[in-house]
Amino acid sequence: MFATHQTEHMDILILLYEDVDLLDSGGPYEVFLTASRLAVRDGQAAPFDVRTVTIDGGPVTAYGGLGLTPHGSLESIASASASASVLIVPGTIDLTGVLANTAIIRSIEAFATEADTIIASVCTGAFLLAEAGLLTDTAWTTHWEDIDQLTETLGTDGARRGVALVDSGDVVTAAGLSSG
Numbered sequence: 728m729f730a731t732h733q734t735e736h737m738d739i740l741i742l743l744y745e746d747v748d749l750l751d752s753g754g755p756y757e758v759f760l761t762a763s764r765l766a767v768r769d770g771q772a773a774p775f776d777v778r779t780v781t782i783d784g785g786p787v788t789a790y791g792g793l794g795l796t797p798h799g800s801l802e803s804i805a806s807a808s809a810s811a812s813v814l815i816v817p818g819t820i821d822l823t824g825v826l827a828n829t830a831i832i833r834s835i836e837a838f839a840t841e842a843d844t845i846i847a848s849v850c851t852g853a854f855l856l857a858e859a860g861l862l863t864d865t866a867w868t869t870h871w872e873d874i875d876q877l878t879e880t881l882g883t884d885g886a887r888r889g890v891a892l893v894d895s896g897d898v899v900t901a902a903g904l905s906s907g
Contacts, residue, residue: 751817818851847899
């Protein structure tokens with residue numbers, strides 16, 4: 728994954744927002760954190776700096792009610808980064824509510840325009856990438872239950888069915904929460 732961006736260190740930013748799916752955000756957090764811990768244990772430099780962000784830096788509540796406190800705002804942490812960055816956009820059960828939050832969509836769009844960045848989605852996070860215009864004319868995936876709806880939303884079929892991950896260079900989409 729992320730083969731198009733060769734770097735010794737990457738900042739991994741996980742976008743949290745109201746009603747975010749806890750496993751969609753926590754799974755990638757744990758994977759990158761563990762990869763860095765194992766690299767350090769083996770005498771190497773940590774390849775990833777993993778942080779959670781929200782649009783305004785304030786706490787949010789995950790779907791189901793668990794409170795989450797981010798490391799800071801997307802803008803402040805991303806602008807302070809000196810290395811390649813990955814923004815992971817987790818999914819949600821409440822797509823209608825999240826897609827109505829234009830600040831989230833604008834922030835994803837803005838991050839995507841920065842040099843040397845990757846945007847990755849987990850599960851229904853692909854809908855947010857689509858709303859930000861990042862899935863037009865590219866291959867993508869999402870949870871198998873949602874592929875037809877996202878295809879209809881996009882008005883085109885770039886869907887890759889039956890795969891866990893689609894790496895389209897600067898945009899990476901993962902199927903379901905465990906694929907993230």
